[in-house]
Each structure stands twice: as structure tokens, then as C-alpha cells.
Amino acid sequence: MRLNGLDMSRPVGTMGHAPVDDVHARGVMKKASILAIAAVSVIMAVFTVEDATREVFAQGASVKGTGGESFTGCRQCHEPFYTEWSMSPHGTSMTPYTDEFAARALVPPTGEITMGGHAYRLETGTGQGFMLEKGSWAWPAKQYRITHVLGGRDVYYFFTTAEKGRLTALPLAYDIRRKSWIERAAGGISHAEREVRGGETALVFSTACYGCHRDPTSTNYDLKTDSYHTGQPEPGIRCEACHGPTAEHAGIMRAATGGSAPKDLGIIRTGGFTPVRLNEVCAPCHASMSPVTASYVPSEPFFDHFDLVTLEDEGFFPDGRDHGANHTYTSWLMSPCARSGRLDCLHCHTLGGGYRFKERAKANDACLPCHEKTVRAVASHSHHGSLSSGSLCVSCHMPTTSSGTMRRTDHSMLPPTPASSAIYTSPNACITCHGDRGNDWADAWVRTRYRPDYQDPYLRRAELLARARRKDWSRLEETLAYLRFPDRDEVFSASLVRLLGECADASKVKVLLTALHDGSPLVRSSAATSLGAVVTPEVTGELVKAAADPVRIVRIRAASALLHHPRGELPGEKARIVDRATGEYLGSLMVQQDNWVSHVGMGSYFLDQGDARNALMAFETASRLNPGAAVPHVQASIAHARLGDLNKAEAELNAALQIDFEDAPALLTMGLLKNRQGNQREAVAYLKRATKSDPTMAAAAYNLAVITAADRLNEAIAWARKAYELQPDASYGYTLAQLLKQDGQWDESIEVLGRLIGAHPLHADAYLLMGELLEKKGRTADAQAAYRQGLSVKGMPEPDRDRIEKRLKRIR
Known part of the structure; x- marks a missing residue:
């Protein structure tokens, strides 16, 4: 016998189930072809070097702006749309702080707010716009200039330019609905990366927010000096977020003659996109995801550029309900309407992020034409009065919940399952409206009025997921049977497949190998990750095949898994396939x-x-x-x-x-x-x-x-x-x-x-x-x-x- 497991010769896995970040327990050292991998890395413009300052860095891997035409440049030809967009939720997602903004949007604070042994006061009068921080000492307070404002629906967050070019969130935020000043942490923003520096946690715009709240932005990050030279060409999200680089288009249109537009406009036009592709354009900013490339072109598949957090993450309850983070796209993929391939985001939302069906009389039109029969007889379906809020489709299928002051709408569109809420304390629509009642009452109400009880399938899969999270494999055969079921849910399947990576029972291998050929790239990539610890000739061969998958995230996860496997003497073409995929994997680490x-x-x-x-x-x-x-x-x-x-x-x-x-x-x-x-x-x-x-x-x-x-x-x-x-x-x-x-x-x-x-x-x-x-x-x-x-x-x-x-x- 010898010391084994995670011993001193092996890296220690400490991040749990983390295929989005790819930090996990590694196996015994593998003897891959370093020279071939290095060559591929150069081709990918991502290679690792050791320099005199003892830094490891990737060259050419930092996120860069697209260098397109400015937002205001688009205004020259698209004035009406520019005006509408610039005032929309998307157009104002990040704006410079101005006196005009403060007068229009903020109620001045009446005194100091104390937290963490410090007192804070906002000065928002004309020509001011700064935050004062005062401790228990006698000398003068620190003063931070407010340079930018983020948000606009529920909360405003305020940023200042800090050391080394960082745009850092200030400690106070503004509750828009209550018109009150609050601690930033109470705002409920749980989907952004935090940096810990000097023992204190800071929300840094350059690290956490730039990809969604200002697009495109070049962070111009310099690893050697750990500093930013952040470019901020335009407020909010600009045209290129949906249309891709616009410089070519602007040049074509300036050169056009004869009063007619040329056939090739040199720009991405979303009008011909399928519903699935349109949804993928919105997904990067409305998902808990991890980028695996340095840039995203809206016409390309989501999983060629991102990996997705699923239900293995504690940000979800085991039944799939959201704790309150930005998990919209994960929830969306669980929606039967999304799975149909017929519904896209623009059916309900405007391009600027507004909601199309705010009027009470037209609220249920959001579910037309697919559910016309149900909408026309909504009272008999909902068992609520036709004019009550209980007969609004979104009340039961898209309830709004809160995390701090941030509100979230459940985009899974699944029916209320109070029986699941009673077990896992997850939110459900019944108690959202009937707050004076409990889950047991709601469960009995549902079971009485809906027969057969629709809750049982949701309860069974939630229990399987909860057990897998606890590494309780006493119901392993049921878990594997669920994964064999043809009509199982994509997100639940990917989540269980990821969690099976922690299960040492060999009976999982056949199911994982089948999942490696699933129709969903999310499931395939998850299977590749979980097969990394299964070192057999059959599994190695299948992972080599997966390294040639048409979707990049699958190739990357297969390459990562193959680091655990002996390469042996792969034939020339297979070796080249694995080397290319490994180059993509290394590039993803340094995005x-x-x-x-x-x-x-x-x-x-x-x-x-x-x-x-x-x-x-x-x-x-x-x-x-x-x-x-x-x-x-x-x-x-x-x-x-x-x-x-x-x-x-x-x-x-x-x-x-x-x-x-x-x-x-x-x-x-x-x-x-x-x-x-x-x-x-x-x-x-x-x-x-x-x-x-x-x-x-x-x-x-x-x-x-x-x-x-x-x-x-x-x-x-x-x-x-x-x-x-x-x-x-x-x-x-x-x-x-x-x-x-x-x-x-x-x-x-x-x-x-x-x-x-x-x-x-x-x-x-x-x-x-x-x-x-x-x-x-x-x-x-x-x-x-x-x-x-x-x-x-x-x-x-x-x-x-x-x-x-x-x-x-x-x-x-």
C-alpha cells in the first residue's frame, strides 16, 4: 500500500464541478507531445513563455475591441433608431456620471451611511459627484470621484477610476424603486466576478462587467504591471453587439452611388436568423458563462465561444429554480417553448431590452399563437378568475423573484411545483402571490386541481440531482436510466453528466460514452469532461474523436480530458487533431x-x-x-x-x-x-x-x-x-x-x-x-x-x- 488519492505528486482539485473554468483534479502526469502542442499554440497566437520577470503569460489572448465604427457614427444614417436605442435599457446599461443624470435619477442622500467601520456620504450636487469615506480617525476623509453609472432597472451602481486603471465599484448603490441609498452588497448583484485585493473584496468593472454593460470595450490589460488602459468609446451596449464589426459596412455605404444599397452590406443582418441563433445572440450577456475565445461574432454558435453554468452550481436549487444570479440562458434552455425551436427573445422583448406586453389587456398575447386555445380559456386552465393576476400566463410560468433589490424572471417557463419548494426551499409562483399560505397548502391545491399530478417528474429529477451533488450514488441506476431516456431535459442531463465525474462506479462509462455523441454540444462537452478520469483504450479513442467535434467547446473539453490519458503513438491525422484541440484549450485558459x-x-x-x-x-x-x-x-x-x-x-x-x-x-x-x-x-x-x-x-x-x-x-x-x-x-x-x-x-x-x-x-x-x-x-x-x-x-x-x-x- 502507498499514499494515494490526491498525493504530493498530483495537483489538488479544489474548485468542485467547474467545467466553465476547467480547474479540476488532474490525474497522473501525462506525456503529451509538448513540441507539437507548442507549435499549435503559436498558430493559435497563444503561447506560454517564461520571461525574466518570472511571469507566465499568453501573448495575443487578451480581449480586444472590434475596432468598428462608433455608435454615434451609426447615427448619421440611423437617427430614429439611434434616438430610441440610446434611451433603452441596453443603451443606458453603462453611462458616464453627469450632473444632469444626478438631477434626473437620484434623490440626494440625507446623511451618512455606516458600514464596516466606515461612514460614507454622497455629494451629488451640481459640479460634485463624489463619495466621501470617513473612518474613526481624525484626519480628513477620502474622496472618490464618481465617473460612471451601471444599471437602470432596479439598482444603480457607481464606479470610480482606481489604481492601475481599474474601474472599481464604490460601496454605496441606489435602489431605484425605493429611491433610497443602500450598501452595494445589498443590491443583489451575484453574477459578477469579484477581485480580492489587500484582504478586501472589490467589484471591478474591467474584469467583471465590460463584456455586457459596454460593448465593445478593450480592457487593454497588461499582466506584467497588472494594470488596465481601458478604452470606453461609447456609453452602453452599441450596435456591434448584435451586428458585428461595422467599419466595413460604413465604408461600403459611404462609397455607394446611385441611390440604392449594394447587395452586400458588409454587416451581420439578423433578419434571416433562426429563433435559436437569435437567442444565442442575446445569450452571452444573459448567461452565467465562461468565454473560451477572445472574441464573439453574433452570427456564430454560442458554444463555439462560451461554456455554460448548469445545475451542478449552487446558484440553482436542485429543481432548477434560480437563486437569483444571471442564469437566464440556462433557465431558458429548460423551457419547453425554447426547446420547440419556435420562440426567440424578440417575440417578447424589444431590441433595446424593453418588454412588449406590459399592458394588462394584452399580457397573455405573449403566448400567442402557439397556445391560443389555452389563452382563450385561461380561467379553466389556471383555476383563477379570468381578470385576476392568477390568470396571467407569466404569473405562474415566469414568476418574478428577488435577490437583494435585483429582480429576476424565471425563464424556464415551467409550472409551479410547490412540492419541490417544500423540500428544497426554492421559490414557486403560488407562494409569490399567496404569501400568507405555505407550500403544503399550495401543494394540496395543485394536486386537487390538476390530475394526474404534473409535479412528480420534476420531483424525481430534482432528487437525482440533489443526491448527485452530495455524491450520494445510491440511486445511480435511476440517474443512468434518466440519461438514457430520449426526452430528458438537456440542462438536467448536462448537470448530471458533469456530476458523474465524481462517481467511481464503472457502470457510468457506457452512458457517458453515449452522451459524448448526444445532439447537444452542452451534453457532449460535459461528457468529455467527466470521462477524463476514465483511462481506458476505448474512452481514449472516443475522446480523440471528440477532439474533432464541429463545436469548439466539445473539442476544448475533449483536449482537456485527454491530458489525463496516455497519448501513445497516435496516427498522424489523429495526432494533429488532438494537437489542434489542445491549442484551443490552452487559448481558452488565457482569454x-x-x-x-x-x-x-x-x-x-x-x-x-x-x-x-x-x-x-x-x-x-x-x-x-x-x-x-x-x-x-x-x-x-x-x-x-x-x-x-x-x-x-x-x-x-x-x-x-x-x-x-x-x-x-x-x-x-x-x-x-x-x-x-x-x-x-x-x-x-x-x-x-x-x-x-x-x-x-x-x-x-x-x-x-x-x-x-x-x-x-x-x-x-x-x-x-x-x-x-x-x-x-x-x-x-x-x-x-x-x-x-x-x-x-x-x-x-x-x-x-x-x-x-x-x-x-x-x-x-x-x-x-x-x-x-x-x-x-x-x-x-x-x-x-x-x-x-x-x-x-x-x-x-x-x-x-x-x-x-x-x-x-x-x-x-
Whole structure:
């Protein structure tokens, strides 16, 4: 036995299920073709270098503006539309702060607002526009000039130009509906990235907001100096967000003669888009997503440029309802109306972001013509009076919920499921209106009036998802059956497929391989990610095929998964396919160079490739960008250990634990380091703290079993049994069987080996140990049967076949 799991030779996965950021536990170091990958990276204009300042950076990967015609340039020919657009929610999503804005939109504050030991006061009079910050000290207050305003429906956020060119959100925000000043954190903005600098959390426009609230904007980020030279050519979202680069179009139209427009206008025209493609134009700004390219052209597929957060994320309740973040596109993909392929965003919304059906008399026209029969008899369908709010389609199918002061409309359009709300505390439309009643009342009301009860299918899939989040695989067969069901939901399927990456049961593999050929790129890419830890020739071959998928996100996830697999001698064309996909993967890591998670991902890649020095520099960059994150320190400790410097490894882990005293990966890695240093007492203490911090951490339990086996066999068996129950990994099961053998519990050892063989039929040592125990029990015929079973397994490596064959010949 040896220390295994997440040991000091392997990067530690600390980000949970994160295919959007691709930071996850890596397998044993892979020997991919570095030269070929580097060549592809140059072609992709993304390559990693080590410079004299010890920085790891990607050249050409920063997000750039499109360099098109200005918004006001479009006004020359499109004055009426420009006027309408400039005052729309989209046109005013980010605007400069002016005296005129303050007089029109803000009620001046009446006094100071205190938070965090500081007092804040707004000065919004003519020629002012600044925020004062005053602490408990006697000297003068700090003064921050308000330069920009973000928002406009529920909340205004205020920004100032801070150090190194950052546009940073000020601590106070304005509640538009209540006309009151509030703490920024109470505004409910939960979908944006935060930076942690100097121990304080800051919302930085250049990192978090520029892609949606001002388009296009060049961040002009310089990684070496960690600074921005942010270009801000126009207020709000401009024409190029939907029409792509406009400079060519402007040139064509200026050169046009004869009073007629040329056939080719040199611009993207959305009039011929399908509903699906129109929805994808809106999706980047209305989704919790992660970009995988440096630019997006509206005519191109969403999943060629972005990955999407799904229900594995805690921002959702297990039944798919939203906690309040910007998850509109994820919810939208669950909508039966969206799945029909007939409904697009512009059916209900104007180009400027307004709602078309505000008038009460026309509210249900939003559901025409598809649901005309239901709309005409809405009272009998809703069981509410025809003139009541309960007979508005959106009241039940698109209820509005709030996170702080921010309101969200549920775009899944699913019916209310109060039974699910009773279990998961998720919102439902019934209680939104009937706040004086409870979920039990609403559940009984629904079950009485709607027969058969439509809630049951939603409850079943929510329970499967909730169990998968907890790594409870007792209903695994039902989960796999759901994924085999032809009409299963795309988002729930992708979510379950992603969560199955944490399941060690081999019965999942066939279903995941099928999902790798699903019609949905979201499902295919999720399957590729979850197959990364399944290292078999069949899976490797299928992932190589996926590296040539027509959709970029699938290729990227396949390339990432293949880092876990031995490349071997791939034929020329297959090697080129994998190298191209790997180049796209590396490029995706450096799209957001100002995002610390990108550098953690790049460092993990270097660790996989055996390049601990470049990995260490990437982790150091991540720590510099976010000093409040423990993850880079944990990963850096592994890089130092690979380089043989255990003292620096320990220092990094101490730094991680100073940030988060109970960080389970840091505690696990420290335990392994202490054991490597020969201090088993401290190793056991740290590993036990890891299991307390994260009771589902099988690796900590397993390593406790290995360490305690020398002198505390009963305790070791208990830890090994816990590890195998948490994660039926082959090494965990085999170690449990060995310990049971040592303790004389041969029958249970044989039983564990039987389960192990069923899940991992290529585990030769399991057949050998089972045969040995059966021989000792005098069951020679059964031992021979076990050896023959091992020899009959297709794909058993020749060296293992030889070992089993020798054992069989010996007892003959």
C-alpha cells in the first residue's frame, strides 16, 4: 500500500464541478507531445513563455475591441433608431456620471451611511459627484470621484477610476424603486466576478462587467504591471453587439452611388436568423458563462465561444429554480417553448431590452399563437378568475423573484411545483402571490386541481440531482436510466453528466460514452469532461474523436480530458487533431488574463506536463491577482514538492491555511507532506481535520487508512471502508480488501473484491488476491474460476494476463 488519492505528486482539485473554468483534479502526469502542442499554440497566437520577470503569460489572448465604427457614427444614417436605442435599457446599461443624470435619477442622500467601520456620504450636487469615506480617525476623509453609472432597472451602481486603471465599484448603490441609498452588497448583484485585493473584496468593472454593460470595450490589460488602459468609446451596449464589426459596412455605404444599397452590406443582418441563433445572440450577456475565445461574432454558435453554468452550481436549487444570479440562458434552455425551436427573445422583448406586453389587456398575447386555445380559456386552465393576476400566463410560468433589490424572471417557463419548494426551499409562483399560505397548502391545491399530478417528474429529477451533488450514488441506476431516456431535459442531463465525474462506479462509462455523441454540444462537452478520469483504450479513442467535434467547446473539453490519458503513438491525422484541440484549450485558459482562475488552470496544465517551474509561476501570478484565494497556494505547494523543496511547499500550505483555516484540500495536502517528512502524528492530525472539514473527501480517509495500517489495523479498516463507501475507486477497494485479509476477515475481503471486479474488470490484482484467498480457504475450483474470469476479460494487458496465467498453472 502507498499514499494515494490526491498525493504530493498530483495537483489538488479544489474548485468542485467547474467545467466553465476547467480547474479540476488532474490525474497522473501525462506525456503529451509538448513540441507539437507548442507549435499549435503559436498558430493559435497563444503561447506560454517564461520571461525574466518570472511571469507566465499568453501573448495575443487578451480581449480586444472590434475596432468598428462608433455608435454615434451609426447615427448619421440611423437617427430614429439611434434616438430610441440610446434611451433603452441596453443603451443606458453603462453611462458616464453627469450632473444632469444626478438631477434626473437620484434623490440626494440625507446623511451618512455606516458600514464596516466606515461612514460614507454622497455629494451629488451640481459640479460634485463624489463619495466621501470617513473612518474613526481624525484626519480628513477620502474622496472618490464618481465617473460612471451601471444599471437602470432596479439598482444603480457607481464606479470610480482606481489604481492601475481599474474601474472599481464604490460601496454605496441606489435602489431605484425605493429611491433610497443602500450598501452595494445589498443590491443583489451575484453574477459578477469579484477581485480580492489587500484582504478586501472589490467589484471591478474591467474584469467583471465590460463584456455586457459596454460593448465593445478593450480592457487593454497588461499582466506584467497588472494594470488596465481601458478604452470606453461609447456609453452602453452599441450596435456591434448584435451586428458585428461595422467599419466595413460604413465604408461600403459611404462609397455607394446611385441611390440604392449594394447587395452586400458588409454587416451581420439578423433578419434571416433562426429563433435559436437569435437567442444565442442575446445569450452571452444573459448567461452565467465562461468565454473560451477572445472574441464573439453574433452570427456564430454560442458554444463555439462560451461554456455554460448548469445545475451542478449552487446558484440553482436542485429543481432548477434560480437563486437569483444571471442564469437566464440556462433557465431558458429548460423551457419547453425554447426547446420547440419556435420562440426567440424578440417575440417578447424589444431590441433595446424593453418588454412588449406590459399592458394588462394584452399580457397573455405573449403566448400567442402557439397556445391560443389555452389563452382563450385561461380561467379553466389556471383555476383563477379570468381578470385576476392568477390568470396571467407569466404569473405562474415566469414568476418574478428577488435577490437583494435585483429582480429576476424565471425563464424556464415551467409550472409551479410547490412540492419541490417544500423540500428544497426554492421559490414557486403560488407562494409569490399567496404569501400568507405555505407550500403544503399550495401543494394540496395543485394536486386537487390538476390530475394526474404534473409535479412528480420534476420531483424525481430534482432528487437525482440533489443526491448527485452530495455524491450520494445510491440511486445511480435511476440517474443512468434518466440519461438514457430520449426526452430528458438537456440542462438536467448536462448537470448530471458533469456530476458523474465524481462517481467511481464503472457502470457510468457506457452512458457517458453515449452522451459524448448526444445532439447537444452542452451534453457532449460535459461528457468529455467527466470521462477524463476514465483511462481506458476505448474512452481514449472516443475522446480523440471528440477532439474533432464541429463545436469548439466539445473539442476544448475533449483536449482537456485527454491530458489525463496516455497519448501513445497516435496516427498522424489523429495526432494533429488532438494537437489542434489542445491549442484551443490552452487559448481558452488565457482569454481572461486578469482572472486568477485562468492562471490556476494554466498552472495545472503545466503540472500535468511535468513542467513544475512554469506551473509555479502561473500559481504565483494567480496569487498575486487574488491574494485572498487559497487554491493557488495549495497548487504551488505541489509544484515546490515536485521540485524537491518541501520547506517552500509547507510555507505555501501554511499561507493557504491562513486564508482559510479549514480548507480541506490544503489540510489534505499538508497531511501528505507531513507524512512524506516522516511526521506521521501530524499527518494523521491534518488528515482528520480534512475529513472533518469535508466529510465526503475520500482521499483523506484513504490516506488515513494507509498511515494507520502499520499499528492500528482496526482503525485503518474503518478509514478504508469509509473511503470505499464514499468513492468506489479501484485502489480504495483493493486496499480495503488487503486490510481485511490481514485481519483474517477473508469472506468480507472476497466480497469486496467481487464488487471491485464488477466495477473494474481490468484490475488484475483483484483477481489474484481473490484467487489467493479462495485457495487458502480450500476452494480451489472457485480460485481457478476467478483466474479464468480475469483471463477472459477483453483488453486485459499482456503482462497482467501472464501473471494470472502463471497462478492458474501453478494450482493446476
